[in-house]
Amino acid sequence: MTTLSLKKTTSAWIITILVLFIIAISFGITMRFNQGRDINLNPDTFYSIMTVHGVTMIGIWSCAGMMAVNYLLSRYVKTSVKLNVFAYAFTVVGVLMIWASTLIGKFHAGWTFLYPLPFRVAWAKWGTPLFLWGLTLLAVVWLVWAIGMVAQILRNYSLSESLAFQHLSRTKTPAKETPPFILISFVSLIGIIICLVTAAILMALLFAEYYSNGGFVNDPLLVKNLTYFFGHTIANEALYLGLATLYEIMPEVSGRPKFKTTWYVALGWQLSLFFILTAFFHHLYMDFVQPISFQIIGQMASYLASIPSAVVTVLSVIFLVFGNKIKWNIVNGLFFLGVTGWIIGGIGALIDATISNNIVLHNTLWVPAHFHTYNAMGNVLFSLAFFFWVGNEFVDSKDYSKFNKLLLALLIIGGFGFVIMFYIGGANSIPRRYSVYPKELNLGDILATLGGAFASVYLLAILWIFIDLMKKCIKVFSSAR
Amino acid sequence: MDIYRFNEKMYKSIFICTIVLLSNYISFAQESNYNYDEEKDIYKVISNVTIETEQGNQKLSTIYETSPTILVLIYTRCYGICNPLISNLSEQIQQLDIKKDFRVLVVSFDAADRLSDMERYAQQFDLQNDARWIFVTTKQIKPLIESVNFNPKWDSTIQQFDHNALLVGLNTNGYITKKIIGIRGSNELQAMLKEINNEFIVSYPLPRKNMLFSCFTYNPTTGKSELSIGLLVMLAPALITFIIVLSLIKLGKKQRKTLVK
Incomplete structure (x- = not known):
């Protein structure tokens, strides 16, 4: 059951996330225009912006997923508003620490802060510890939050029920049903706990080196393994949390019966927990000292990870949409568009995760192409759909008929136009993470300018959404119920 | 229960x-159990001493600025490691049939050696007419060996130097880009040739005493990670x-x- 305090906290999350999103998009557009030589930034400013852009985007959309799941969990289990408020407050503190380290301290080792870059100080001395402490705070707070939500699920469902094992039998009808939302949230939260524990270990190792004055040094390969295990997994699990909201809300707003947990949905999501944890090895193809078997695991897991979650979800959405009379509105429209973006980005990811292709595409613009597709045109849209849905809940409205097609058109043209410029760049071997391109790669300049222009169209749509949602969110704070 | x-x-x-x-x-x-000496002085510039060659005195830089150079430190009276070192190096170079531009500069670190001793030494290995090989002496032994961290010790009992078998790779700017201690396989020599030609070679930092958690440990006995x-x-x-x-x-x-x- 949703309470007013849960609505207020959720509304504070939405406003904060959208404000940070708008600023982070502006940083992204600034970077693309700098690469296009339309403006001229110092390289250290460019890389500071790149760092804060990456870490903010990953952070806010992970939060958005967890916040949405927290809200919807209250339909099935008793949720803790105090825990939600605690997560919100300390997330704000963590974000401020990271922003101060990057924008004031000029820390610019990238959001992946790959070892040993944070210790090659080319910024204010306090930048490195502040950035790392900021990340540690976020990791610990979100870990406590995720553990809290898993505890709440396990209070009502046993472990086997949470994992929907009783649904694996094709003949027996289970005594207790596990809704797909509970299954997907549980699987994703377990994945999030694993990757946040990884982040805590990673931070402990980095601090050990930082504060030992050379008494302890890290193995770069171990740190890289831990960084990508954490980074790759949290980006994917955040997307899965978005899918959990899709399973819960999309049929409801489309006037269709709720999704059921069938044997293949249960099996698919159970397997995805394992595959998503092993797919990160595809980030380590260039690490020659690692056994070849790890590289093969990386490629296999990348392919296999897509089958349970993607195929099962796509089939579910197709069965929901085609051959049925659907009342299209902004919520299911964003969910449907998000699935499309997720699948396109996923295919781009699989192409890059194939070893023979990775030799060519590694560290080219193909990489930001695929992750921007499944984030900006996938995960973000899942969360925006939830924001619209919950915004209507805030004002006690079930009417989704106000559906502005221009808004979707701006998102589609801006979003896909923006990522297509990355794809063309990647296919032409334009490297990523360059503040400006050398003259030999002047195609990169043109694509960057066009990319920046398309991203500005996308930003317009987000500003529109922000204004619309702000009104609804602010109403919650003035509401007495 | x-x-x-x-x-x-x-x-x-x-x-x-x-x-x-x-x-x-x-x-x-x-x-x-590793020998960490190979990492010492990497990316430092070698001391630009004066060497005595057949063509007269010249600076060391006139050699390495023309071509990337492998510096070998030996002395002609040695009945220890020097002969096998030169013999093995010349065999490996012949077998590998290397097309890369480089020279092997053999310098005596024994003040008793004269240029004529070095010429005879070259003949012993049939290298006197090989343009790639240059056998020289120097009066500035100390600054040279100090700049590459080579520390021979004179043993008066056996009247011999106790020393390592050392190859030092120099690029055309005089930077020490790689060192090899001991007689090693041809893959090490190829890596050195790549390094001195400023080509990218894959690398992985050696485990150190203060690196507690490494993903892999190289076993020198089996040669495997x-x-x-x-x-x-x-x-x-x-x-x-x-x-x-x-x-x-x-x-x-x-x-x-x-x-x-």
Whole structure:
């Protein structure tokens, strides 16, 4: 059951996330225009912006997923508003620490802060510890939050029920049903706990080196393994949390019966927990000292990870949409568009995760192409759909008929136009993470300018959404119920 | 024993076994025995001493600025490692049939050696007419050997120097880009040739005494990399999560029981 305090906290999350999103998009557009030589930034400013852009985007959309799941969990289990408020407050503190380290301290080792870059100080001395402490705070707070939500699920469902094992039998009808939302949230939260524990270990190792004055040094390969295990997994699990909201809300707003947990949905999501944890090895193809078997695991897991979650979800959405009379509105429209973006980005990811292709595409613009597709045109849209849905809940409205097609058109043209410029760049071997391109790669300049222009169209749509949602969110704070 | 207490004991046993296994592994997995001298003075510029050649005195830089250079330090009276070192190096160069531009500069670190001794030494290996090989002496032995961290010790009993077999790779700017101590395989020589030609070669930092958690340990006896404690650290998050979830299951069961009562 949703309470007013849960609505207020959720509304504070939405406003904060959208404000940070708008600023982070502006940083992204600034970077693309700098690469296009339309403006001229110092390289250290460019890389500071790149760092804060990456870490903010990953952070806010992970939060958005967890916040949405927290809200919807209250339909099935008793949720803790105090825990939600605690997560919100300390997330704000963590974000401020990271922003101060990057924008004031000029820390610019990238959001992946790959070892040993944070210790090659080319910024204010306090930048490195502040950035790392900021990340540690976020990791610990979100870990406590995720553990809290898993505890709440396990209070009502046993472990086997949470994992929907009783649904694996094709003949027996289970005594207790596990809704797909509970299954997907549980699987994703377990994945999030694993990757946040990884982040805590990673931070402990980095601090050990930082504060030992050379008494302890890290193995770069171990740190890289831990960084990508954490980074790759949290980006994917955040997307899965978005899918959990899709399973819960999309049929409801489309006037269709709720999704059921069938044997293949249960099996698919159970397997995805394992595959998503092993797919990160595809980030380590260039690490020659690692056994070849790890590289093969990386490629296999990348392919296999897509089958349970993607195929099962796509089939579910197709069965929901085609051959049925659907009342299209902004919520299911964003969910449907998000699935499309997720699948396109996923295919781009699989192409890059194939070893023979990775030799060519590694560290080219193909990489930001695929992750921007499944984030900006996938995960973000899942969360925006939830924001619209919950915004209507805030004002006690079930009417989704106000559906502005221009808004979707701006998102589609801006979003896909923006990522297509990355794809063309990647296919032409334009490297990523360059503040400006050398003259030999002047195609990169043109694509960057066009990319920046398309991203500005996308930003317009987000500003529109922000204004619309702000009104609804602010109403919650003035509401007495 | 009721099922609740049995589960509690089982979780405790799993936890204790894991801690014991982890600590044992940490104790034994990190044993290694490396020679760290090869990393000393890398990317420092060699001392630009004057050398005596057939063409007269000239600066060392006139050699390495023309072509990337492998510097070999020997002395002609040596009946230890010097002969096998030169013999092995010349054989490897012939066998590899290297197309890369480079020279081998053989310098005596014995003040007693004259240029004529070095010429005879070259003839001993049939290298006197090989344009790639240059045999020289120098009066500035000390600054030269100090700049490459080569420390021969004179043993008056056997009237011989106690010294390493050292190859020093110099690029055309005089930077020491790689050192090889001891007679090693041809792949090491190829890596050195790549380094002195400023080509990218894959590298991995050697384990050091203060690096506690490495993913792999190189075994010099077998010549193979072995899995190490660092990869066990990779399993720690899953293990910790497993323990957290087990605790939450226990807590959930307890709360459900309380609710039923």
